[in-house]
Amino acid sequence: MHSDPSTTYHSITYSGRYSDGKTAQSSPAEVRLTERGLEIGFPGAPQALIWPYGALGTATPVAKNATDALVTYEFMPGASLFVSDVKFVEALRVMSPQVTSRAYGWRSARPWVMAAAAVALAVGAGWAANLSPARWVAGMLPDSARASVGDKVLTSMVEGRKECTEPAGRAALDRLVGRLSDASGTKTRFRVRVVDWGLLNAFAVPGEQIVLTRQIIAQAKSPEEVAGVLAHEMGHGLELHPETAIVRIIGLTAVLELMTGGGGTLANVGLGLTQLSYTRAAEREADARGLALLEKARISSSGLIDFFKRISEIERKSGKGEWGLFRTHPESEERAKAAAARPAWKSEPAMSPQEWEALRAICGVGKLDLPTPVDPKAGEKKI
Numbered sequence: 001m002h003s004d005p006s007t008t009y010h011s012i013t014y015s016g017r018y019s020d021g022k023t024a025q026s027s028p029a030e031v032r033l034t035e036r037g038l039e040i041g042f043p044g045a046p047q048a049l050i051w052p053y054g055a056l057g058t059a060t061p062v063a064k065n066a067t068d069a070l071v072t073y074e075f076m077p078g079a080s081l082f083v084s085d086v087k088f089v090e091a092l093r094v095m096s097p098q099v100t101s102r103a104y105g106w107r108s109a110r111p112w113v114m115a116a117a118a119v120a121l122a123v124g125a126g127w128a129a130n131l132s133p134a135r136w137v138a139g140m141l142p143d144s145a146r147a148s149v150g151d152k153v154l155t156s157m158v159e160g161r162k163e164c165t166e167p168a169g170r171a172a173l174d175r176l177v178g179r180l181s182d183a184s185g186t187k188t189r190f191r192v193r194v195v196d197w198g199l200l201n202a203f204a205v206p207g208e209q210i211v212l213t214r215q216i217i218a219q220a221k222s223p224e225e226v227a228g229v230l231a232h233e234m235g236h237g238l239e240l241h242p243e244t245a246i247v248r249i250i251g252l253t254a255v256l257e258l259m260t261g262g263g264g265t266l267a268n269v270g271l272g273l274t275q276l277s278y279t280r281a282a283e284r285e286a287d288a289r290g291l292a293l294l295e296k297a298r299i300s301s302s303g304l305i306d307f308f309k310r311i312s313e314i315e316r317k318s319g320k321g322e323w324g325l326f327r328t329h330p331e332s333e334e335r336a337k338a339a340a341a342r343p344a345w346k347s348e349p350a351m352s353p354q355e356w357e358a359l360r361a362i363c364g365v366g367k368l369d370l371p372t373p374v375d376p377k378a379g380e381k382k383i
């Protein structure tokens with residue numbers, strides 16, 4: 001049996017990385033669990049930060065046996081502390097029970113929302129100020145590094161969920177992805193996975209990877225709509241938005257450490273990526289890149305426009321409530337208008353009717369007849 005952390009917490013100093021959320025840098029920090037709260041000391045600095053336990057949050061619930069935690073503090077939005085140490089995580093779960101998986105749920109959504117919002121704010125603040133050292137840094141990462149970070153993020157994101165791989169649907173999707181990848185002019189082809197996930201969302205992951213949920217395909221009324229979502233997410237990827245978000249959240253040094261052999265330490269950061277919403281500016285960039293891809297691939301933009309309209313209806317129906325916190329992106333309606341303002345181009349169908357039918361069945365027949373989800377743990381629709 002392990003000893004009770006509340007009696008031993010004084011004696012251990014953990015090493016972590018502290019980020020103020022404003023710059024691309026993170027600093028090495030010495031972390032102790034004291035009676036007053038989490039003490040974050042910096043080598044050579046006379047004073048340490050104290051974060052009381054009750055106001056701590058994490059980007060995502062900290063599961064039992066988790067090996068790392070990205071800790072946030074209610075009163076310093078944007079700041080975060082990343083510690084990769086099983087013992088630390090264990091002690092944190094005892095001192096700040098609100099960060100545990102069990103405490104997260106419908107009833108306690110609020111502190112979790114605050115923590116996720118803090119991360120989103122940190123990301124948003126940088127973009128809004130147009131100070132993007134993190135983005136510059138993200139652009140310097142070699143392709144292999146982005147791919148390896150992306151793989152870790154992706155693994156943690158889809159953990160425990162089945163990937164949809166029905167061969168005919170997969171082949172149809174591959175052809176569409178190939179068409180859009182060619183239009184991007186990058187040498188890497190985007191890798192797109194469909195995950196059996198009831199959440200309505202699509203994620204761009206570092207290293208030109210994209211996750212589509214089963215629900216995205218279920219809600220799409222035409223292959224052009226799926227193509228539109230894909231093109232938009234590729235736009236995020238081409239603009240290095242996911243890489244930038246990760247550099248900003250955990251700092252460059254931590255990213256470099258992870259690239260050079262860090263184990264599963266991106267687990268919680270990966271999950272965090274599914275929570276943050278991009279800024280309006282980032283969404284506009286992704287829209288612009290996405291529309292350019294569609295044009296070059298000769299796929300009609302009508303699908304993207306229709307999809308935005310449907311999303312805005314779903315948003316209206318499901319209500320905003322406290323999820324409005326995340327509403328930093330332009331309203332879907334506004335984006336549909338902006339997309340519709342571009343002159344139409346000559347287009348060919350995104351898929352044949354047979355391919356579309358196959359894609360609809362990529363998760364297995366009968367899997368798509370599900371109601372629109374409203375999942376508080378799922379965060380913002382960031383499409």
Ligand SMILES: [Zn+2]
Nearest residue numbers: 283286382383
């Ligand atoms: Zn987006």
